[in-house]
Amino acid sequence: MAAPHPHPIHLRPTAELAPRVLLPGDPGRALQLATLLLDAPLMFNHHRGLWGYSGTASDGEPLTIQSTGMGGPSAAIVVSELAMLGAQRIVRVGTCGSLRADVRLGALVVATEALAGDGTSRALGAGARVAPDLDLLAALRAGAPDAVCGPVLTTDVFYGGELDAPRDAVAVEMEAAAIFQVAARTGLAAGCVLAVTDELAGGERRRMDDEAVEAAGEAVGRAGAAALLAMARSGRPGPTRPR
Numbered sequence: 001m002a003a004p005h006p007h008p009i010h011l012r013p014t015a016e017l018a019p020r021v022l023l024p025g026d027p028g029r030a031l032q033l034a035t036l037l038l039d040a041p042l043m044f045n046h047h048r049g050l051w052g053y054s055g056t057a058s059d060g061e062p063l064t065i066q067s068t069g070m071g072g073p074s075a076a077i078v079v080s081e082l083a084m085l086g087a088q089r090i091v092r093v094g095t096c097g098s099l100r101a102d103v104r105l106g107a108l109v110v111a112t113e114a115l116a117g118d119g120t121s122r123a124l125g126a127g128a129r130v131a132p133d134l135d136l137l138a139a140l141r142a143g144a145p146d147a148v149c150g151p152v153l154t155t156d157v158f159y160g161g162e163l164d165a166p167r168d169a170v171a172v173e174m175e176a177a178a179i180f181q182v183a184a185r186t187g188l189a190a191g192c193v194l195a196v197t198d199e200l201a202g203g204e205r206r207r208m209d210d211e212a213v214e215a216a217g218e219a220v221g222r223a224g225a226a227a228l229l230a231m232a233r234s235g236r237p238g239p240t241r242p243r
């Protein structure tokens, strides 16, 4: 029987990892945000097309931006390996579909919890709802006062299938529950802020054009970075979860 692998198998770091990490799903958004938010970005990972970048944020401290790919299985691998490599705080900066008629295209959504409609978080022991780190949640709320705050449904399916959304779900996406659950298991502090790129409440999908998706990606990336920078200023040591 082979011994446990001592190094991450899927992330192959080619630069230093910062203790704080932004996690877009889309590798293209990782590049976009690295260009916007980092001085002197270096490629952190390109293995498996999971582009990641490390550089210096506006507070002079390191920040890594690492894509998770789409869906819980890929996101869980990336977060597990970031934990092995020494990450401490992570914020998913993603896109989502709004489930509420009053939450329109371009709105930001801060996840107060992830509703575990996915297989990955459940396979890793999640119950119906998975909590983020409470200090990161507070920092995300403070940094994005216009954001809608509420539960976000994580699902495995983008096309087809019936969405079995609890009544309080604000939006749907595909990684938050797995990210929160892996973070809870590995001692990371995790948060999640999303931009609404699709309206689903009417039963039909209404999606932004690509230019608007890029602008939404910038907005959500800036909100996530602001929270991580605020946490660094606060000097808070570690993860805080509900008991």
Ligand SMILES: O=P(O)(O)O[C@H]1O[C@H](CO)[C@@H](O)[C@H]1O
Binding pocket: 024, 025, 026, 069, 070, 071, 093, 094, 095, 096, 158, 173, 174, 175
């Ligand atoms: O834009 P990202 O962060 O990838 O997030 C959302 O977009 C993808 C589906 O289009 C899924 O990954 C979903 O969670």
Ligand SMILES: O=c1cc[nH]c(=O)[nH]1
Binding pocket: 095, 096, 097, 098, 158, 172, 173, 174, 197, 198, 200
């Ligand atoms: O409808 C959507 C939009 C973005 N991401 C999703 O998972 N679903």
